[in-house]
Amino acid sequence: MRVLSASIELSNLISALKKEGKSIGFVPTMGALHEGHFSLIQRAKDENEVVVVSIFVNPLQFNNEQDLAKYPRIIEQDLEGLKKLNIDVVFTPSEKELYPEKPVVSIDFGKMATVLEGEFRSGHFEGVGIVVSKLLHLTQPDRAYFGLKDLQQFILIRKMCTDLNFPTEIIGVGTVREDSGLALSSRNARLSDKGRKEATIIFKGLNRFRSGILKKEDFDSILKNVNEMFFSAEGFDLEYLRVVDPADLSEIKSYDTVTELAVCVAGYVEGVRLIDNLYLRLK
Numbered sequence: 001m002r003v004l005s006a007s008i009e010l011s012n013l014i015s016a017l018k019k020e021g022k023s024i025g026f027v028p029t030m031g032a033l034h035e036g037h038f039s040l041i042q043r044a045k046d047e048n049e050v051v052v053v054s055i056f057v058n059p060l061q062f063n064n065e066q067d068l069a070k071y072p073r074i075i076e077q078d079l080e081g082l083k084k085l086n087i088d089v090v091f092t093p094s095e096k097e098l099y100p101e102k103p104v105v106s107i108d109f110g111k112m113a114t115v116l117e118g119e120f121r122s123g124h125f126e127g128v129g130i131v132v133s134k135l136l137h138l139t140q141p142d143r144a145y146f147g148l149k150d151l152q153q154f155i156l157i158r159k160m161c162t163d164l165n166f167p168t169e170i171i172g173v174g175t176v177r178e179d180s181g182l183a184l185s186s187r188n189a190r191l192s193d194k195g196r197k198e199a200t201i202i203f204k205g206l207n208r209f210r211s212g213i214l215k216k217e218d219f220d221s222i223l224k225n226v227n228e229m230f231f232s233a234e235g236f237d238l239e240y241l242r243v244v245d246p247a248d249l250s251e252i253k254s255y256d257t258v259t260e261l262a263v264c265v266a267g268y269v270e271g272v273r274l275i276d277n278l279y280l281r282l283k
């Protein structure tokens with residue numbers, strides 16, 4: 001496994017691999033790797049000859065200093081895990097390496113970045129857009145893999161790559177969950193056992209939504225019921241519950257006219273911000 005921290009070294013290696021005609025799969029991460037990341041990496045390994053994983057906690061996508069400071073950083077453990085998976089290349093740039101100067105160019109995702117996460121994390125997706133653009137340029141992958149737990153991120157990155165003709169296929173990989181239903185996240189490391197139990201309300205609420213739709217219950221009453229579940233749950237502080245059309249992230253008020261929908265939730269348990277979603281194809 002080659003661990004590189006200089007962009008020039010990565011670019012040189014990628015040029016050599018391209019000359020050999022190797023296909024490249026890329027998994028960008030912020031470290032604190034868990035089974036969710038490993039499922040992205042496994043998919044990348046299945047579909048490409050060479051896999052590159054990056055580990056970089058991107059300051060541009062945090063709008064809260066404390067959240068950035070508290071983000072788990074366990075690089076040695078991460079590298080051990082990646083070695084076991086026989087990863088070819090790991091890119092671990094420093095902040096100075098990736099941002100020798102603060103970029104003056106920004107990625108504006110328009111309206112789609114002002115809803116859901118964008119409503120509560122101002123500037124977040126602009127920061128994600130910049131770092132993902134830089135990493136895609138450096139890695140020049142055939143395919144890049146993103147977790148569908150961050151559904152809005154996946155949708156926006158895919159849109160950016162289509163709009164700007166990035167030659168990379170953007171692939172979304174399903175959320176990995178604990179047996180309790182809690183979606184795996186690097187942030188879960190900051191939860192106590194009690195907190196982990198309390199956080200399962202998110203999955204329970206999403207499941208309630210799914211069963212309501214499958215039983216063709218009235219949309220408003222499902223929404224009301226799930227909101228009540230969240231508001232009355234001990235230890236859970238709901239930030240938002242929204243039902244959107246995944247095509248443009250516009251909010252939907254009925255499921256009769258749409259072919260697919262996503263129920264998106266964000267909230268806090270023990271001061272840790274958690275997100276999750278349920279995607280449903282209806283027709």
Ligand code: PAF
Pocket residue numbers: 028029030056058061128131132150153
């Ligand atoms: O999903 C993440 O871990 C990050 O947002 C990403 C895509 C690695 C960009 O920093």
